[in-house]
Amino acid sequence: xxxxxxxxxxxxxxxxxxxxxxxxxxxxxLPEKVVVPLAQHLGVPADATVKKGDTVKTGQVIGTAHGFIxxxxxxxxxxxxxxxxxxxxxxxxxxxxxxxxxDGNDEWTEEIKPVDExxxxxxxxxxxxxxxxxxxxxxxxxxxxxxxxxxxKIDLLILNAAECEPFLTxxxxxxxxxxxxxxxxxxxxxxxxxxxxxxxxxxxxxxDAIVKMEQLTAERNDIEIAALRTWYPQGGEKQLIYAxxxxxxxxxxxxxxxxxxxxxVGTAAAIAEAVDEGKPLVERILTVxxxxxxxxxxxxxRIGTPISEVLAAAGFDEENCAKIVLGGPMTGFAQAKxxxxxxxxxxxxxxxxxxxxxxxxxxxxxRCGRCVSACPxxxxxxxxxxxxxxxxxxxxxxxxxxxxxxxxxxxxxxxxNRSLVHAIKYGKGQIMALRKAKKx
Amino acid sequence: xWLFPLICMGALGIAFGAGLAYASKKFAVxxxxxxxxxxxxxxxxxxxxxxxxxxxxxxSAVASGDAEPNLCSxxxxxxxxxxxxxxxxxxxxxxxxxxxxxxxGAKDAVKDSNYSGVQSCALAALINKGPNAxxxxxxxxxxxxxxxxxxxxxxxxxxxxxxxxxxxxACGKCVQICPKNIINMRPKSKRVLVxxxxxxxxxxxxxxxxxxCIACTKCVKExxxxxxxxxxxxxxVDTEKCILCGKCVAVCPTKAIWDGRPxxxxxxxISDV
Numbered sequence: 001x002x003x004x005x006x007x008x009x010x011x012x013x014x015x016x017x018x019x020x021x022x023x024x025x026x027x028x029x030l031p032e033k034v035v036v037p038l039a040q041h042l043g044v045p046a047d048a049t050v051k052k053g054d055t056v057k058t059g060q061v062i063g064t065a066h067g068f069i070x071x072x073x074x075x076x077x078x079x080x081x082x083x084x085x086x087x088x089x090x091x092x093x094x095x096x097x098x099x100x101x102x103d104g105n106d107e108w109t110e111e112i113k114p115v116d117e118x119x120x121x122x123x124x125x126x127x128x129x130x131x132x133x134x135x136x137x138x139x140x141x142x143x144x145x146x147x148x149x150x151x152x153k154i155d156l157l158i159l160n161a162a163e164c165e166p167f168l169t170x171x172x173x174x175x176x177x178x179x180x181x182x183x184x185x186x187x188x189x190x191x192x193x194x195x196x197x198x199x200x201x202x203x204x205x206x207x208d209a210i211v212k213m214e215q216l217t218a219e220r221n222d223i224e225i226a227a228l229r230t231w232y233p234q235g236g237e238k239q240l241i242y243a244x245x246x247x248x249x250x251x252x253x254x255x256x257x258x259x260x261x262x263x264x265v266g267t268a269a270a271i272a273e274a275v276d277e278g279k280p281l282v283e284r285i286l287t288v289x290x291x292x293x294x295x296x297x298x299x300x301x302r303i304g305t306p307i308s309e310v311l312a313a314a315g316f317d318e319e320n321c322a323k324i325v326l327g328g329p330m331t332g333f334a335q336a337k338x339x340x341x342x343x344x345x346x347x348x349x350x351x352x353x354x355x356x357x358x359x360x361x362x363x364x365x366x367r368c369g370r371c372v373s374a375c376p377x378x379x380x381x382x383x384x385x386x387x388x389x390x391x392x393x394x395x396x397x398x399x400x401x402x403x404x405x406x407x408x409x410x411x412x413x414x415x416x417n418r419s420l421v422h423a424i425k426y427g428k429g430q431i432m433a434l435r436k437a438k439k440x
Numbered sequence: 441x442w443l444f445p446l447i448c449m450g451a452l453g454i455a456f457g458a459g460l461a462y463a464s465k466k467f468a469v470x471x472x473x474x475x476x477x478x479x480x481x482x483x484x485x486x487x488x489x490x491x492x493x494x495x496x497x498x499x500s501a502v503a504s505g506d507a508e509p510n511l512c513s514x515x516x517x518x519x520x521x522x523x524x525x526x527x528x529x530x531x532x533x534x535x536x537x538x539x540x541x542x543x544x545g546a547k548d549a550v551k552d553s554n555y556s557g558v559q560s561c562a563l564a565a566l567i568n569k570g571p572n573a574x575x576x577x578x579x580x581x582x583x584x585x586x587x588x589x590x591x592x593x594x595x596x597x598x599x600x601x602x603x604x605x606x607x608x609x610a611c612g613k614c615v616q617i618c619p620k621n622i623i624n625m626r627p628k629s630k631r632v633l634v635x636x637x638x639x640x641x642x643x644x645x646x647x648x649x650x651x652x653c654i655a656c657t658k659c660v661k662e663x664x665x666x667x668x669x670x671x672x673x674x675x676x677v678d679t680e681k682c683i684l685c686g687k688c689v690a691v692c693p694t695k696a697i698w699d700g701r702p703x704x705x706x707x708x709x710i711s712d713v
Contacts, residue, residue: 093568093569334567334568335568336552336568337552359554361556362557419563422557422566423558423563425566426563429566
């Protein structure tokens with residue numbers, strides 16, 4: 001049994017996983033039309049390689065990565081390109097994207113073939129070609145994490161299965177139903193990194209997943225299962241590293257600074273598919289939950305499926321729905337419309353009725369300091385809020401606003417109902433604008 | 441013995457006084473007398489509209505010839521005259537400018553979501569780009585009023601802020617703060633402008649707002665001096681070319697063009713006299 005460290009701060013919201021926890025993953029029928037934004041990942045958007053009227057097959061490249069920190073985009077269905085231009089994006093509003101009308105045949109392109117020799121370089125190339133990004137929600141291109149600079153020595157791979165966000169159960173279902181694929185992904189990732197140690201971190205509120213993964217790894221010495229404290233944000237990259245290794249990622253640093261690489265279990269499974277089957281990232285598992293859907297559940301859907309279609313499949317109660325959130329309730333993005341589409345990083349869709357929506361007005365800060373003790377990074381959210389609202393960029397930099405992981409713990413615990421993360425996000429925007437101005 | 445401390449302290453005082461007097465001569469910082477004079481005539485608002493850090497920064501730049509002498513917009517023509525006098529050159533004051541908000545329909549515009557968070561434009565713009573269906577509409581939360589040092593902006597919750605032309609000094613603070621980038625500058629005399637920044641296509645823009653510019657190009661065709669052009673689906677009046685004829689106002693189908701020209705005085709005909 002390995003030692004688990006306890007990170008400071010955090011909070012424990014009710015997990016509400018009962019909605020979709022026991023519903024097996026269901027594959028949704030092919031959508032008639034998919035809308036694929038070219039900016040689905042962190043970094044530079046991909047460049048479109050098709051034009052209106054082109055015929056495409058499933059898995060065919062429709063957008064090539066622009067630079068190193070970018071990811072390839074593939075066609076999720078076979079059919080005809082009906083639009084290359086502005087499409088709705090759940091966070092950015094409108095971005096360049098590609099709309100494909102499906103022909104319903106789902107013909108796969110012939111370019112799909114498994115990697116013969118599973119060497120380090122071949123695996124990294126396969127991951128890059130498959131357009132795999134972090135599927136926990138951060139959507140950082142995975143191949144970048146597999147190529148650390150030579151002066152950084154990596155000795156541990158951590159697979160993130162904490163799933164600390166309330167409501168979400170897609171990683172849990174994946175572990176129960178397709179755990180072998182995750183283990184296979186872990187093997188490939190270890191080969192790609194040239195290491196032989198992997199820890200899979202699972203929160204203790206998923207005991208059957210822990211048992212299942214332990215059974216699968218019972219014969220192996222290189223993969224260990226860590227049963228983590230059920231505590232938000234246990235699945236935050238830096239918190240997970242601390243929980244497993246006791247090492248703290250330095251301010252402004254990356255996991256590789258402490259010799260770790262963290263991948264989501266969903267990403268590991270996608271990497272296994274990409275290497276063993278040559279399958280690009282064209283579908284993902286997501287949780288549809290909340291009390292404004294009749295049949296909450298976990299669905300395997302093609303990337304680019306409109307959110308409205310996914311919701312309809314789960315029995316969407318449009319009349320009573322008061323709020324739609326893409327992602328988890330703590331870090332997700334509220335949606336005004338359902339016209340955006342599922343992206344590589346969409347881990348869940350929540351449809352909530354009025355009783356879940358907190359619209360109490362905010363009141364003045366009472367200096368109780370609860371946000372300070374809840375912050376898992378050790379920041380002072382109340383101070384950062386004040387600095388952000390008075391646009392003191394230098395103060396924000398001095399108080400390490402950029403280290404905020406936007407987990408939402410401070411806003412969650414605030415008795416005065418203040419939108420702390422919201423203000424800090426604005427502050428981070430100011431720092432970013434200043435850096436950009438200095439660069440030019 | 442009461443004399444002893446008096447003499448000591450007195451001697452010390454004289455010695456230090458002499459030292460200070462010497463130091464102030466020896467280490468004196470040479471100041472251009474023009475800079476002093478310029479600082480005195482500048483308004484002292486330190487608004488930064490000239491592009492320099494504060495009035496003294498601008499004064500030294502003007503004195504050394506690095507800056508044009510007519511950049512102080514809060515000071516207006518009087519200040520420019522005074523600066524010209526100090527520098528001994530002839531300067532023509534640029535036409536005073538004022539800010540204007542390029543949105544007229546936000547109050548009655550269609551909303552696509554409810555925003556109940558902090559009442560600040562900057563924060564509201566982070567979520568869904570604001571609650572209005574038109575993503576370029578004024579958010580009506582008064583961030584521009586907060587930054588205005590000259591009380592030139594008034595605002596009531598739920599209304600588009602009003603810029604008081606007489607007080608506005610064109611310092612540009614509101615232009616910088618507006619998260620929607622819909623505050624622009626215009627010369628004070630130019631009072632025919634398109635008050636819309638909607639970048640949506642005509643049909644979408646019209647659905648979101650009754651007074652949206654739908655980029656129909658009627659005004660472009662009507663303008664006798666080619667002062668109007670369409671960019672990003674909305675019309676822009678080039679204030680340098682505009683002759684304030686008002687023909688575009690008449691043809692605009694959505695009434696998106698603002699006509700702020702002073703009312704014409706009724707000319708009495710000779711027969712009436």
